[in-house]
Amino acid sequence: MIIGIPKETKKNEVRVALIPKHAAQLTKLGHKVFVEKGAGEGCKFSDADYEKAGAQIKDSVYDSEMIVRVKEPPLNTIRKNQTVMGYLHIEKGQNPPLLNKLLTQNATSYAYEEIRDNKEERLVNLGVEAGIVGMYEGLRLYGNILEKNNIKNKLKLLRPIQEYYSVEKIFATLSKSNIENGVNVYIFGKGRVSKGVQEILKYSSIKANVLYRNKTAFIERYLPKADIIVNAIDWYPNEPHIIKRGMLKLMKKTAVIVDISCDRNGGVETCIPTTWEEPTYSVDGITHFCVDNLPSAIPRDASMHLSQMIIPHVIKVAGNDGYSNGIMTKEGIFEYAKRKSSVSEIEKQPLVIEEIA
Template sequence: MKIGVPKEIKNNENRVGITPAGVLELTKNGHQVYVQSTAGEGSGFSDEEYKNAGAEVLGGIKAVYDVAEMIVKVKEPIAEEYGLIKENQVVFTYFHFASSSELTDAMISSKAICIAYETVEDKDGTLPLLTPMSEVAGRMAVQQGAKYLEKPIKGKGVLLGGVPGVEPGKVLILGGGTVGIQAAKMAAGLGAIVTILDVNLKRLRYISDVMPDNVFTGFSNEYNIRKLIKTYDLIIGGVLIPGAKAPKLITRDMLKEMTPGTVIVDVAVDQGGCFETTKPTTHENPTYIIDDVVHYCVANMPGAVPYTSTVALTNVTLPYVIKLANMGWEKACAGDEGLHKGLNIIKGEVVYEGIL
């Protein structure tokens, strides 16, 4: 199969769909890989490394789309790419269709086969292709939140870890999934007081068992959220409904109950966000302020640490890419129930319930 790896053109997106190591595995399986020139530079991979691994490096993005039977990307195609996608072409990437009707309509019109990383499932119901980026984003949420709590950036002026004689900052995490666990690890490691809210009591029991003593759990409901937001410094939204829009757990009126300079980080922004006031931002302009509350809603957080993110992503996507290339998308998806759940749009027809 001819596999294309275009350069990501979303604002400040430095990741790339496949590492040179991934290219080598694909060429060993008899496939041709076409990589757009400089596609890997942001992640620390040169054109020469891709050539040495067996790829052919092409000069422009159109050349890659023109030659490829399957496109392997990181982020969803943006408007400039819509017209490049061909009928019957397989596009394997993060799509997050639920948050963009424009993207959905464009992919329907393209009549391509759209397989979304974020809805591929393991046998146990987990999301293997979303997990590594959720791990990165969860850890980054605390890093970024800690930074934006600084007073020069309009935060409260709170150091999350505190110092002797001064109590540490308080972090509220909505959702006890991968994002929540990783955020809690980071915040707890800094010495903050951490509370995780979730509706799954089995998950809360697990979190209570494995987390250090400065991490607490609570049941997620509006009453508890309203109570806690009044005294917490950093609030991280990490809820997920696979393939569908995230629920709005913090409403506009709740902002007035927070103390000025509170920072909220919405990791669910790709799925529409779990705060009512969420709007996607970029690494170039990552924050905005509403009612004296600092919002950090960058839609591609892991793009800021592209080497780590690209290697982590290729580690999990490559077996699926090889399967799709070896067998073709129809046989591969028919024989793998988890991969089949990654099918979102097939030749103009929406087949994933979450985006209907």
């Protein structure tokens, strides 16, 4: 099969789906791998690195039988009967134009976010990286807000995360920064995103409060104390909002909401996905940070991890027409079985607040 690895088209998205090491695995299996010129440069993988792996460098790869990319494909790049793999974000009805295009083109598409094990755990997940980036930028943003209000703080000394390039440099910087522990951070969620958030706080010597329960009265008790709220909970249509717009009036005007899950009008009712060019907006005086491609800020680390996770599935898709894990569309049919959830199931979750040093 001819497998194309395109250069990402979203602004400031410089990750690459497959690194040279994994492109080599495909060529050794007899597949042809076409890599768009410069696809890996943003994460320091050169065209020469891919050529050494047996790939061919092309000006365009979109006519390949199979496309393996990071983010959603531009609509005009999807070919008839093509196979497409990427973070598609169509399972909750988020992108009707993309879904319709995949269906009308009879494309076979796979969404990384829906590749799961037999316990329904996601097998392709950059949640830790998203948590690291989101929490770091949340701290930096909060520091800037304090500075504008003439409140001295050490957070304002943090540089934009893209300047560090790697997770190790971010952690090293935070360890040396001696940030005073006076920031109240509340995290919704305890999964991989939350783990990344807590890593940043650990190196910053800031205690985190992790909230596991979606219950309005419980949440409202803590909002007035919060300096930074971090949403790290998956949200699906018909589930209740975790933070409703009416709750914002309970928060300090210097507070920040960092919505890493980033579902429009989702867990955070006032969430509107943003970009790195314009990462923030304000609703009722509360600053929101809702960038929807956070791992792109640490492109090399994120690309290496993503490539490692997806390569077993890329190999199976390329070699087996019947592979179904993560399948979204095939032969004009929307194959995805929508996840079912109910308010009653959510209400059964334990009411817990945990302080983590």
